Amino acid sequence: SATLLDAVRDELALRLPSVMLPQHLQLIDSFPRLANGKVDRKALQQLAATSADDEGMQPRDALEQLLVTRMAQLLG
Structure with missing residues (x-):
């Protein structure tokens, strides 16, 4: 894949x-479908959100880790 x-x-x-x-x-x-055969857009959004949560959320290098740490400090 x-x-x-x-x-x-x-x-x-x-x-x-x-x-x-x-x-x-x-x-x-x-594509997820509703009972009437139409594409279930809400289910598609949930798939996209799940995918975004699973990948790319961890800092890739030291600079990103530093930015994450600083933003967490700023935002509390």
Whole structure:
């Protein structure tokens, strides 16, 4: 799945301006549906929120760790 996501990112980079490139991509087996067959947008939002909670939330390096620490001190 990582190679598929990389291929999608590469293709999007060829076709879209850099400001339009998505920050996160997520593979799903199918769109969640309501009983009437429509796409369940709330469930999609929950999938996106869960994905955001799972990835990218940890500081990647010492600078990010310092920023996280300082912001936590400022915000209490």
